[in-house]
Amino acid sequence: MFTEIAYKNADACRFCWMCRHLCPISNKTGNEVNSARAKGLLVSMVKRGFDFDPSMAKVMWECCLCGACTNNCATGYEPRSYIREARSEAIVKGIAPMNVMAVVDKMLDTSNMYGAANLQEKLDLSGVPTCGKILLYIGEVASYEVPELAAAAMRILRKAGVDFAVLKNEPTSGAYMGDMIGFVDEVRQQALTTSKAIDASGAEIVIALDPMDARIMKHEYAEWNCAPKATVLTATNYFASLVASGTLKLTKLKGIVSIHDAGALSRDLDETAPIRAIVSALGLDNHEMYRHNDLSMSCGGALLKQYDPALAALTCEGRWYDVERIDSNCIVTEAPGSYAVLSSKVPEGYEVTDYLLLLDKASN
């Protein structure tokens, strides 16, 4: 029932403990079953004749697919391969937990995790064209959960004199759906729909506000032969270039902050410099948390928050503890999902902001 690739990875992980220290979930729950090796062991036992049962299925969603394990693996194994497949399998078998199925059903209905009929209802898109050379791809989290980031991004582009378009009824990229149900046909179909919509807009450049969207467009879309014609850029990268070229003029802000790297950017897209260039251009002093860049500890992410808010809150607590140990009291996020999660549980005396809010504040 699993592919050979999944079994190969699971068989590697099942007796290996090397990356456990980086797992943001198992380090908070303290439950051995949440480690990458446990998930590998469970899948490997299925290969050896054990029934894939609801208790195993549940474990597969107690993971935010942050990729810290993969990134650490000296021999290149990828737990996310079998975790995604296990999710698909559990759904097909009808053994996925109820909290998970509630979100899966919303996704299958509306293609977004919020079950929103109109994802753009919170955005003011008046006067924004739907076709153009530069397309701002907002994504589901910044459209619906933290629309203030989408609004900030649009204001910044206007201040920089960039003519941009936003897709009408922007289809979701499949990034979150792919994490929730695995890379199954529905997700590929979604990818195709989005790619076609991007092509139809005449875009030459896509600025993906959410690194999750950038990641799937750059990696999986290419693998599935449905990459859009346009060049996909991460928003951090694009905005950093506007700052570097002087197109976006900034007044200096002051203070100490700590950048929270999003795994989709720092690990999967190997991008850590643009956010640091932006923060430095803003005049802010970035005090790194011990685990930063590609070692960054995930805060749980927007998807986990939807189907298991308690686990997301616990995971997020772990990230706040990293900043509590250093002389900074402000986290700067670079992904809408991180902002959504971290801002929902801010310890007293601390604050969280996003680079888009900072750029908006400092630009004129």
Place this chain on the structure above:
Amino acid sequence: MEFKGFMINMVQSELEDAVGVENVSCTHAEQITYGVDYFWLSRMWADKGNTPPAPEFVVRPGSTEEVAKVMKIANYYKIPVQPWGGGSGSQGGALPMAGGILLDNKRMNKMLDLNTNAGTVTCETGIIFQTLEDYCQEKGYSMMHLPSCLTCCTVGGALAHNGIGILSTKYGKIDDMVLWMEVVLPTGEIIETLPVPKHSSGPNLIPLFLGSEGTLGIITKVKFRLIHEPEIRRHHAFLFPDIHTGYEACHKIVQAVKPSIIRLFDEAETVSIIKKVIGFEKQGSFMNLTLEGYKGIVAAEEEIALKLAQEYGAQYLGTEYGEKWYENRITFFYPGHIMNNPQMFGTLDTVATHENIEKIYWAMKAEVSKFPNVRFISHSSHWYDWGCMNYSRFILDNPPEDPEEALRLHNQIWNAGVRAALANGGVLNDHHGVGLKLSRLMKEQYGPAMKVLEIMKKGLDPNGIMNPYKMGL
């Protein structure tokens, strides 16, 4: 023990009352997970599709007080309790062989105090060791306890089998780092060791619990000493004509200077693992050596160490291979580099005086090599001025398919290897512990002195519920 009717639910609700409903469970997924640790036999058992040993309850306490409550409940019902840290122990010490309660300590994962003035760090013992090391490094310090399982194990696991890290030759074994411990006794009382690790105020309790592998109690908190990161760390490598000259030279070196690392590889490991991981191609006995501390002292020590090595015919290989070894020190343990099932393998680490260590190497090699198709590789690290450890491994690429046959052969090889060590002045184990794997050999090792351990066990754990079948107790 067998529970009748709804008795199991009665016990479960009592445990839930002690640690919270969400912290007592025993799903099928958990039963599988906790039935497999790093012990080759548990891995082989699972690899063949057999059902792993399973507990009745997985209990995850969040504090010392909760551990104490669990122990009192377990004593009342006489339910076995098996402490579990990271499950990365290679001796099967944490496996729930007796069913009952599996006590996963990882929710007790707080750093309680990092005092740079005093040079100490205090933590709960369920914290992953690498996490504690990260917290220390954030402040420019290190525990200087860097075992290869740093990322895998909990602090409690390392204490419970008295572990050792790669820098031990300078900074010591973990027993040299512990200042104080809090322990929950098998009967549920919470005790503390005296506030200092060395004294003449009666017998020292720290060594009693260190290395007791969960058979005498649960270590819940610990205070360690902290060390500043060194000003300089310099790596070197040498090639000796053979292991014999290597042993002689290293003995002289550790009596003259204080390296942090000395690893002397036999000819077989030099041409296999060393070649594979750091690309060193020559034949002979490879040795890497690291010196660290203040620049001036390191320079003086380097001069002495290099001179002594060369007196014993070593070819100096410069700094490159020593640096490569250090960079790759963890790489060795990832799947693809480390031995893996279906291969059969075991690490027969032992420790002895300089007088005996080479004898043990040859005796073990001779005994283990009697088994058809078994390969033997070895190195010696963790050096003292009085002796050193020998880390010999046996590897069998095609063990019997039948799990019971494989188990039998595995134990026969272990018996032979370990008895060779015991007969020549060695001990059962240097730093992985005894666990389930070597439990049967404890009486053979201790002889009449085993009585002392048995009396202590009886006194501390009158119902015999702490980690049954482990460590011969």
